[in-house]
Amino acid sequence: MDKKNLLEIKDLSVSVDGRHILHDINLFVQPGETQVIFGPNGSGKTTLLMTIMGFPRYQVTKGRILFKGKDITDLPLDKRANLGIGLLFQRPPVVRGVKTRDIVAACLKETEGSKATEQLAEKANLTEFLDRDINYGFSGGEIKRSELLQLLAQAPELALLDEPESGVDLENIALIGQLINDLLGKIHPIYMRTHSGLIISHTGHILDYVNARTGYVMCNGRIICEGDPHDILTTIKEKGYQECVSCPMK
Amino acid sequence: MSDEVNVPPAEEASTDTGKQAALGDDLDLSLYESQVAEKPSHIDPATLSDKDKRQMMSAGIMFDDLSQRSGTFIQMDNAPIHSSVKQDGIEVMAISQALEKYDWLKDYFWQAVAADTDKYTAHVDCHQSDGYFIRALPGSKTLYPIQACLYLAKSRLIQDVHNIIIAEEGSELHIITGCTTASGREPGIHLGVSEFYIKKGAKVTFSMIHSWTPETGVRPRTATVIEEDGLFLSNYVIMKPVYSLQAYPSARCIGENATVRFNSIMVAPPGSRMDLGSKVFLNAKGSKAEIVSRAITTGGNIIARGYIEGNCPDVKGHLECRGLIMGDSGTIQAIPELKGTLAGVDLSHEAAVGKIAEEEIEYLMARGLSRDEATATIVRGFLNVDIQGLPPLLHAEMKKAIETSEQDLF
Numbered sequence: 116m117d118k119k120n121l122l123e124i125k126d127l128s129v130s131v132d133g134r135h136i137l138h139d140i141n142l143f144v145q146p147g148e149t150q151v152i153f154g155p156n157g158s159g160k161t162t163l164l165m166t167i168m169g170f171p172r173y174q175v176t177k178g179r180i181l182f183k184g185k186d187i188t189d190l191p192l193d194k195r196a197n198l199g200i201g202l203l204f205q206r207p208p209v210v211r212g213v214k215t216r217d218i219v220a221a222c223l224k225e226t227e228g229s230k231a232t233e234q235l236a237e238k239a240n241l242t243e244f245l246d247r248d249i250n251y252g253f254s255g256g257e258i259k260r261s262e263l264l265q266l267l268a269q270a271p272e273l274a275l276l277d278e279p280e281s282g283v284d285l286e287n288i289a290l291i292g293q294l295i296n297d298l299l300g301k302i303h304p305i306y307m308r309t310h311s312g313l314i315i316s317h318t319g320h321i322l323d324y325v326n327a328r329t330g331y332v333m334c335n336g337r338i339i340c341e342g343d344p345h346d347i348l349t350t351i352k353e354k355g356y357q358e359c360v361s362c363p364m365k
Numbered sequence: 366m367s368d369e370v371n372v373p374p375a376e377e378a379s380t381d382t383g384k385q386a387a388l389g390d391d392l393d394l395s396l397y398e399s400q401v402a403e404k405p406s407h408i409d410p411a412t413l414s415d416k417d418k419r420q421m422m423s424a425g426i427m428f429d430d431l432s433q434r435s436g437t438f439i440q441m442d443n444a445p446i447h448s449s450v451k452q453d454g455i456e457v458m459a460i461s462q463a464l465e466k467y468d469w470l471k472d473y474f475w476q477a478v479a480a481d482t483d484k485y486t487a488h489v490d491c492h493q494s495d496g497y498f499i500r501a502l503p504g505s506k507t508l509y510p511i512q513a514c515l516y517l518a519k520s521r522l523i524q525d526v527h528n529i530i531i532a533e534e535g536s537e538l539h540i541i542t543g544c545t546t547a548s549g550r551e552p553g554i555h556l557g558v559s560e561f562y563i564k565k566g567a568k569v570t571f572s573m574i575h576s577w578t579p580e581t582g583v584r585p586r587t588a589t590v591i592e593e594d595g596l597f598l599s600n601y602v603i604m605k606p607v608y609s610l611q612a613y614p615s616a617r618c619i620g621e622n623a624t625v626r627f628n629s630i631m632v633a634p635p636g637s638r639m640d641l642g643s644k645v646f647l648n649a650k651g652s653k654a655e656i657v658s659r660a661i662t663t664g665g666n667i668i669a670r671g672y673i674e675g676n677c678p679d680v681k682g683h684l685e686c687r688g689l690i691m692g693d694s695g696t697i698q699a700i701p702e703l704k705g706t707l708a709g710v711d712l713s714h715e716a717a718v719g720k721i722a723e724e725e726i727e728y729l730m731a732r733g734l735s736r737d738e739a740t741a742t743i744v745r746g747f748l749n750v751d752i753q754g755l756p757p758l759l760h761a762e763m764k765k766a767i768e769t770s771e772q773d774l775f
Contacts, residue, residue: 221742
């Protein structure tokens with residue numbers, strides 16, 4: 116294998132509840148690299164992230180997933196999290212009685228009394244949400260910021276971000292972008308970055324705030340295009356995903 | 366006293382009628398030893414055996430630093446063995462002593478709870494039962510909680526208890542009660558009548574921890590009368606096994622803007638049978654009630670009841686019963702009931718019974734928690750009833766008591 120790759124996905128096919136969703140996916144992410152996956156609704160983008168994270172409902176029927184050179188295809192969800200993979204949920208569940216503070220502290224693995232939780236919450240403008248039930252009554256933007264707050268505490272080497280800009284108003288999107296840049300260590304030059312991101316975007320708005328090196332288009336469970344994310348987005352905006360499906364270059 | 370508390374005079378009911386209770390298993394009292402209450406004594410709690418102290422501490426009673434308590438009362442079986450108070454304006458003594466001291470106290474006897482409610486109240490009535498008398502004089506406020514322990518030490522005994530709590534106008538009482546038995550598997554029965562009288566503008570928080578054994582039968586009979594602007598906040602926790610427990614404490618809001626909140630946390634291990642609820646009658650304008658219960662079964666059977674009745678305009682009540690079934694056996698039956706008798710009442714309820722959602726476990730696992738850690742976090746959250754209105758010290762102690770008991774769950 117290429118030692119430079121943080122994540123390697125080889126010939127991956129996945130089924131969910133007996134339905135074949137992903138077919139022969141090949142994808143590689145290097146340390147410090149950010150990639151974006153575009154695609155219409157139902158194309159399999161979320162399935163790909165959920166499979167990388169290791170949710171049991173997503174069954175790998177073919178192929179392998181390697182993370183830091185280790186085959187994680189059969190590794191449980193929590194073990195993958197502890198190896199350094201984190202997920203921003205598009206629609207996280209409400210967990211009544213469990214406070215935002217509890218989860219952030221668990222992600223930080225901090226002992227009670229540490230100030231790190233407060234500091235991160237301040238950064239995400241969520242101080243007042245620390246003692247609220249996680250995700251209960253949160254707005255779209257608050258959910259994304261809360262997800263990013265947890266990821267910042269977790270500090271994964273590979274962040275899987277499922278539509279971080281969906282449901283976020285204009286006021287919040289700049290802060291979301293800033294938090295993602297923090298998470299991915301964008302403050303550092305690329306050769307010094309160690310944290311990578313795989314971002315799903317339906318609209319591409321997030322590219323106004325977060326730079327990405329590679330873009331993919333996913334349709335019907337297959338990756339059908341790879342290239343400069345801005346070029347891809349321009350084409351999609353002009354001609355829609357149908358153009359990608361019929362593209363002779365794919 | 367209000368004439369709205371309509372119960373028969375005590376003398377008509379002071380015989381053991383043998384009337385079966387409306388709810389719960391019918392406990393055969395003849396299989397147990399009955400006693401007439403012994404005279405109160407006064408011993409230093411420090412001289413109790415380590416075993417007894419340990420048991421009492423498991424029900425939230427504190428021995429090491431009594432400066433953190435405004436008063437202490439301990440009853441062992443049917444004998445009050447200690448009562449002390451450390452604050453002016455607060456009274457803590459055995460009910461038998463209080464009756465000797467205050468002639469008027471008999472007017473409060475069996476006024477909130479009817480003596481002929483069932484055979485258990487009749488048994489308490491017939492056996493000259495002792496218990497605690499706790500009173501805050503007008504305007505007095507407890508600096509620290511008052512603690513009371515009802516301890517069942519002798520095997521095959523019926524412990525009869527009759528408590529009266531009076532918060533005079535503008536006063537504030539914080540009480541923590543621990544009810545427990547000597548450890549072991551000896552059978553026994555605890556019958557406890559508690560009558561609360563909360564006067565105009567007074568506030569009472571009552572936090573009760575039950576820590577029984579798999580052979581104990583428990584039948585508390587509690588009722589509270591709340592006058593204008595009065596507040597009653599009751600927290601009840603049972604997380605240890607019990608043979609059979611049935612209680613349906615009630616509160617009557619008889620004065621304008623009277624407020625009551627019942628929080629109950631119950632965990633039923635295999636073999637435990639619990640039938641628990643809270644009942645509120647909103648009889649005065651602007652009165653409010655909130656009933657919140659959390660039930661977990663790890664194999665036992667729970668009936669979680671709740672009842673709010675609105676009998677006056679501009680009253681508001683909400684009832685929330687949530688149950689969690691952990692494991693392959695055990696049942697939870699939630700029975701929330703609302704009754705409005707005229708327009709202008711605002712009553713609502715929500716009830717849910719189920720297992721922990723897999724989606725929630727996976728969410729926490731994606732943050733690096735193991736399945737067991739995720740489950741424990743969710744259960745802890747489930748039990749994390751927002752206990753409002755408690756002084757910080759008592760809040761911290763309740764939290765600690767719950768967390769200590771949680772360790773048995775996993």
